[in-house]
Amino acid sequence: MASPKFHNSIRKYHRWLGFFLAGVITIYATSGILLIFRQTDFLKFPQTEVRQLEPGLQIESLGDNLRLKNFKVESESNDAIIFNLGQYDKSTGEAVINTIDYPKPLAKLVKLHKATHNSPLFFLNIGFGVSLLFFVVSSFLMFMPKLPFFKNGIKISIAGALFALIFVIFAS
Incomplete structure (x- = not known):
């Protein structure tokens, strides 16, 4: 069995790494919350991008050059191609993309x-x-295994793992 000195050392490393990662965890939590709403327009704003491409591209090569997700052509005339996110001027090669x-x-x-x-x-x-x-x-090495903190921690961890498993199984 490990000594109390070992457990105190683990507590110290756990504490200092926790302080260091507090900012990183905040950034990851914020980006994770944003990703939950990625299918919506939450916190999104209209943006226009102008790309200079070769003049006179055909529909197939336009899609390849633009590399846009879900690219679909809506109409084509002699001087322009209108697609779901903007338009392409065949004579100048200028593509305007609205996202x-x-x-x-x-x-x-x-x-x-x-x-x-x-x-x-x-x-x-x-x-x-x-x-x-x-x-x-x-977190399991912070307390001596014979202490009630350790035994309660094991029980709570098992409950948390079961909760997560049940949630994943039935919610997805």
């Missing part, structure tokens, strides 16, 4: 949660995940 998106700071928060292994944010996400796992393990 509804988060302001730049909030858009960056959303990208934090969507980061893949190709993004520099990958390292922050992995570090944060490993830190959260440390919190899980260290």
